[in-house]
Amino acid sequence: MIQQLRTATLVLIALTFLTGGVYPLVVTAIAHVAFPTQANGSLIQRGAQIAGSELIGQPFSRPEYFWGRLSATAPFPYNAAASSGSNFGPLHPGLKQAAEARLSALQAAGSSGKTVPVDLLTASASGLDPHISPAAAEFQAPRIAASRKMSENAVRELIRQSTEGRQLGILGEPRVNVLRLNLALDQHQMN
Amino acid sequence: MTTNGLLQLVIFFGVLLACVKPVGFYMARVYSGSTTFLDRIIGPVERLLYRLCGIDKTAEMTWRQYSTAVLAFSLMSFLTVYALQRTQGWLPFNPESLPAVSPDSSFNTAVSFTTNTNWQGYGSEITMSYLTQMLALTVQNFVSAAAGMAVLVTLIRGFTRHTTDAIGNFWVDLLRGTLYILLPLSLVLALALVSQGVVQTFGSYQEVTLLEPTVDAVGAEITTQTIAVGPAASQIAIKQLGTNGGGFFNVNSSHPLENPTPLSNLLQLLAILLIPAALCFTFGEMVGDRRQGWAVLAAMLAIFVPLLTITLMSEQAGNPTLAQLGADQLATDLQPGGNMEGKETRFGIVNSSLWAVATTAASNGSVNSMHDSYTPLGGLVPMWLMQLGEVIFGGVGSGLYGMLMFAIVAVFLSGLMVGRTPEYLGKKIGAFEMKMASLAILFPCAMVLVGTAVAVASTSGSETIFNPGPHGFSEVLYAFSSAGNNNGSAFAGLGANTPFYNCLLGLAMLVGRFWVMLPVLAIAGSLAAKKTVPSGPGTLPTHTPLFVVLLVAVVIVVGALSFFPALALGPIVEHLLTSTAR
Structure with a gap:
């Protein structure tokens, strides 16, 4: 159980970085280059x-x-x-x-x-x-x-x-x- | 219905069904560990994550270890989401300086997002900082969905493996589902949505000058409008693909900056049903008989399409009360007509009704119209689809494993009829599987009915009901149906952001998630340990129209018997009252 909790914490941190940090930033960056008007609220x-x-x-x-x-x-x-x-x-x-x-x-x-x-x-x-x-x-x-x-x-x-x-x-x-x-x-x- | 309305439905179903095979096939390869065309890009990331987290991807787990891993991960997720909400006032990415969320609301939201329910007791743009939306909510949109798919895959392995106690590695299934399926699809969808006008910015809310000043509730002059914006597109993409449904804005996908055009609406609608539908193919592919997957998908559609027709016709017929005032509710080329209260002009009746049925069939729960304002029968359908246990498409992973529980019950019933030991996909269905399948089906039902009864019988539960009469009862029944089956949509008039509802609905969501998931994992373990028996002349084939009919009948009979009395007190009475108002 302790081992599982440790892995769970590490996996959550890694996925938080990836899906909560990298992913929205990449979408924002591409959006502002490709569709600046739309991304800011038309x-x-x-x-x-x-x-x-x-x-x-x-x-x-x-x-x-x-x-x-x-x-x-x-x-x-x-x-x-x-x-x-x-x-x-x-x-x-x-x-x-x-x-x-x-x-x-x-x-x-x-x-x-x-x-x-x-x-x-x-x-x-x-x-x-x-x-x-x-x-x-x-x-x-x-x-x-x-x-x-x-x-x-x-x-x-x-x-x-x-x-x-x-x-x-x-x-x-x-x-x-x-x-x-x-x-x-x-x-x-x-x- | 107009010809154009019919055409829009045909396009929707056509595109959806065309995607089932390629996407389902790809997912089967991801979960069997085969190579895919994304290996070159994602492979290095995947291996890096295994190394960083100390995961041995070849080490498989027993069903008990797998369950412990799921629970450990859900617990850590819950604690993180709770902590972020309580501390957001001190953290960055909070341009509107929103304060910490209340303890009961934080509890409810943390449960809601870790159980893939995404019920929202709060108004997003006035409650959650950008940081909370990204690090807490968006992350859970991914991982709670990936966890659901992982559990489904173990059940499939239970059918395909024999005489073993290994059913896979949760961490590998979780990571591969997120990296290979959810992330790439979300990235593409998010950018497509921005092109249509969905906002994606870290800037603060925009202030604009009104063309014509207005007055507020106390008569003060208002000359400006503050437009809430934010990094919405990235969250909305995964909200739909992961059958999460928690909106970036309070009114979810009816908000013009969350769902601006008919095309963004079609893309989001497809995203709601894409993975749940394609997983049927994945299931068939992985058990080595695609017909098994098509049969399950056929059963889902056989329930979906008639119910959609009821909602469509009921909403297009409009509201007799407004007709008496002289409202023109007839559909023409110049107006959608029908019951337009709580619906957006660009979506009209067809796209609103289709969404309402799709979002409650799948355990998505996002809305593009306000279900509370639907006609009684139009609103009965979404409510009943949730009460069926979220198995008509259902949540990603969770919908299909719920449907397979019904399939087990169906083969058991037919076994009783002919007096033979029931088998499903080469596995004998014994007393243990039946007990677990019954638990998985009955616990959420009981939670919905008991929860509703407690709420309407108590002052704390009944004082925040918004609509008078039977519709008020429907609001409460809808809330518990939604929470107990992890859907998350609402008859939004109910004031649910109170300690009473936050706690009770939170409990319902926990029951709806884990009292289904754990019995499923137990069945997966038990099936994997059994020998595979070759099918004989006495075996009931489970890919035939006969079995589809049987499966549909079991789902409907259980749903109808459990909930007809409760529905009679709410939408059915209201329908009779509306008819007499004519």
């Missing part, structure tokens, strides 16, 4: 400032911006230092309340319809989802056009530019990057 530069990460959503509530998924992070939505989902079960009253609050906010801002795409009424798993479905973007397009005094076609063109199709044509779901789209809207108005 940040979006706007002038001297960092405007955000392409992969991390931001909260939006003004009528002139596209809104993303609901976010259940605390103490404020889209807190990227403490990711979290809502964990509401299908019958939890909070689920219905959150959806109703979103519905009335959408109506107050000027977006309404017979039905609303479900991703606008539900919280994402991470609370940081950077995307909405193309249907959710289209649903909000008339409001954006009205509040920015743009034509709906110009808004749709910007949506199209921020839309990512299924990867390799097959994988995942088509989606619209909300932060990129809103940055593009601001850019469009400045020009």
Whole structure:
């Protein structure tokens, strides 16, 4: 037993060095040479400032911006230092309340319809989802056009530019990057 | 389901099954000590490690020595992980100055990672320093997985050897599994994940200015967003390949920096099932009859695919409560539809459901969507897959040795039916093997049910339940099913980071690991000591569709009989309530 414990300790030290030290350092070194942008969080530069990460959503509530998924992070939505989902079960009253609050906010801002795409009424798993479905973007397009005094076609063109199709044509779901789209809207108005 | 959804499933299963043979064959060579194409690079490292650690690679162990070695290694691992968490405040690589983790949480996490469960009672980015993530958690991701594979290999040796008490050398099996299988695969996967946008940096968290300021819970204005980053890709690669599942970030692989694109999602999904599926081939190859391996794999798929269908259909149908509010939950080319609460837009329903079923079939436990927010039947499937004992793919090594326990029970039952001594792969199955197989199957079941009962009956257990009604019961049942079978996924609403849950779930994880592992090693020793009997006309062939059906039936009957009453109190009642809400 003593002999086994001694070997166990030596093997653990050796493997800790290899898998806990060498391995992550090698991955980091190669990653920073081959994929520097991705390895650091896919940040979006706007002038001297960092405007955000392409992969991390931001909260939006003004009528002139596209809104993303609901976010259940605390103490404020889209807190990227403490990711979290809502964990509401299908019958939890909070689920219905959150959806109703979103519905009335959408109506107050000027977006309404017979039905609303479900991703606008539900919280994402991470609370940081950077995307909405193309249907959710289209649903909000008339409001954006009205509040920015743009034509709906110009808004749709910007949506199209921020839309990512299924990867390799097959994988995942088509989606619209909300932060990129809103940055593009601001850019469009400045020009 | 849409045509595209079906196509994505076909691609997943196609690529997975295409990898089974080459990877399984390679692993068989690694564990039989044969040469491989990586010998030139890894061979010198391997020999250096033997010399440094004083290991004689030709010295084989009896099953008792092998068990002692496994336990000694697990004990040292546990102590190291515990100590690193308690002292991280004073150690380097801690840019966010995170303090020491509490004693009960450290205990729970140390057990969790050394038993290959990787249940996370804590929120990673607000709890663990980079040093702890690397030296404690990443290391255990490798070695707890390699230990599981080592034990499987001894069981296989038990079948192939005869009249001997030697079943291999734990240190050699552990080192070769880590060096030749887990490390190379992880290196490749980690870099592929970085290319998709998974972060890999030692820099501190990034602060960015919000485009539109927001307000927090007490009404204060928030103008910036702090983005947690870190050396994530290297940990995520082994988290999936070693069926560990402990995430770098709190929300695991639903976090956009942990799983940014559909392609990273596919790669991680494949990594979850790759080694458990390929080990079936390794098993067939090593016992000298590949059909035996394919038969076991067929039994796993025969349970996996129907259950996947249930979750997919249930999630795509959506939530009636939201439909009443006017939510459009229909799948079209412009939206995934369905029950999107707790799911990410880029994954939609198909990739979220596939992940939920794969991660609980394998004892992985990572998530790309929040299982707590699943529809009742959609969430019942992951829970039941864990309760089946993590044998449908299961953990690397541990899944297949668990399934072989069921195979032993299956040949025993068929032996009873025809009145002959049961045999499996040329070994007579006697009273000792049956006792050990029963222990391995029944102990985790008992732990899940007793643990759940204690938790819901006590104040400390019930006061941190998040969801009201039967769903709250499901949260507790899910937690014990996960811990008792070393999965690690959660209905995350349950507040499990309390001394009560940290201790009780820690105990469940220990039972789920060692009360299966030690009986398996005992069987390996007992089988190796027996003579090999040639198969005769009375031998039940164990590679036929008939045996596959028998094996599936045994797994399902044991799982259903043990857990139906408990499931009836949770997801089944909730399903009926949801239906009446329509």
